[in-house]
Amino acid sequence: MSTFTVAGLAAGYQGHPVVDGIDLTVEPGEAVALAGRNGMGKTTTLRAVMGLAEPAVSAGSVRFGDVELHGKAPHHIARAGIGYVPQGRRIFRSLTVAEHLAVVARPARAGYEPWTMDRVNELFPRLAERAGQFAGTLSGGEQQMLAIARALMTNPLLVLLDEPSEGLAPQIVRQVGDIIAALHASGVGVLIAEQDLSMVRRVADRVYFLDRGTVAAQVTAAELDAHADLLERHLGVGAGHA
Ligand SMILES: Nc1ncnc2c1ncn2[C@@H]1O[C@H](COP(=O)(O)OP(=O)(O)O)[C@@H](O)[C@H]1O
Numbered sequence: 124m125s126t127f128t129v130a131g132l133a134a135g136y137q138g139h140p141v142v143d144g145i146d147l148t149v150e151p152g153e154a155v156a157l158a159g160r161n162g163m164g165k166t167t168t169l170r171a172v173m174g175l176a177e178p179a180v181s182a183g184s185v186r187f188g189d190v191e192l193h194g195k196a197p198h199h200i201a202r203a204g205i206g207y208v209p210q211g212r213r214i215f216r217s218l219t220v221a222e223h224l225a226v227v228a229r230p231a232r233a234g235y236e237p238w239t240m241d242r243v244n245e246l247f248p249r250l251a252e253r254a255g256q257f258a259g260t261l262s263g264g265e266q267q268m269l270a271i272a273r274a275l276m277t278n279p280l281l282v283l284l285d286e287p288s289e290g291l292a293p294q295i296v297r298q299v300g301d302i303i304a305a306l307h308a309s310g311v312g313v314l315i316a317e318q319d320l321s322m323v324r325r326v327a328d329r330v331y332f333l334d335r336g337t338v339a340a341q342v343t344a345a346e347l348d349a350h351a352d353l354l355e356r357h358l359g360v361g362a363g364h365a
Pocket residue numbers: 136141159160161162163164165166167168177
C-alpha cells in the first residue's frame with residue numbers, strides 16, 4: 124500500500140466552508156481514526172476525499188502514493204484502491220446479501236491476496252449464513268457488516284469507514300470493531316471516522332481529533348490514556364469513564 128495523504132483540504136456546502144485545512148496521512152498498513160463529536164466535519168472530510176457530489180471541495184490535495192485523487196470521479200478513486208463504507212450503511216433493502224457482494228466485486232490487485240466471496244464469508248460467518256436473505260431483513264449490526272463486506276469486495280488497499288458504530292449496542296460495536304481489526308491485520312489500511320471511544324481504541328494506531336472542521340490534535344493510540352483532556356473535549360468522555 125502507498126501512503127495516503129490529505130493536505131490542506133477545504134470543503135463545504137452552498138458556499139459555506141465546513142472543513143478547512145485538513146492535513147492527515149495514513150501510512151502503509153496503518154489504521155487511523157478521525158475522531159470528533161457530531162457536526163465537526165468527519166463525514167464531510169470522507170465524502171470530499173471520495174469525490175462525491177457533495178460537499179464541494181475548494182482547496183487541497185488527496186494523494187495515494189504518487190497519484191492525485193482530488194478532482195477525480197468517485198469510481199476512479201475507488202479503482203485507485205480506496206474503499207468506502209458510508210455513514211448509515213446505505214445498503215439496498217431489496218438486494219440479497221450475496222447480491223450486494225456480487226455486484227461490486229472488482230478484480231484482485233497484484234501482490235495482495237484477493238477478497239473473494241469465500242474469503243469474505245470466512246471473515247463474516249453471520250453474513251454467509253444469511254447469503255440468500257434480503258438485506259432489509261438484517262439487524263443493524265449485520266447491515267454494518269454487509270457494508271464493510273461490500274467495500275472489501277472491491278479489493279481496496281485502504282478503506283474509509285464512516286461511523287460504523289452508529290446506532291449499535293455496545294456488544295455489537297465490539298463485534299464490528301473485531302472485524303475491522305481483523306481486516307486491518309490482513310493488510311488493508313484503515314481510516315475510520317468515529318465518536319465512539321471504544322471503537323477508536325479497538326481499531327486505531329493513531330488518532331486525529333477534528334474540531335469544527337480542523338485537526339486540533341493528533342496522538343498515538345498508546346498515548347490516548349494520557350490525554351483525558353482531549354477525550355473529554357472531543358469525544359465527551361468524562362474522567363473515570365475513559
Ligand atoms: N448536505 C449538507 N448541506 C449543508 N450542510 C451540511 C451538509 N452535510 C453536513 N452539513 C453541515 O456540515 C457540518 C459538518 O457535518 P458532518 O461532516 O456531517 O459532521 P460529522 O460527520 O463530524 O458529524 C455540520 O454543521 C453539518 O450541519
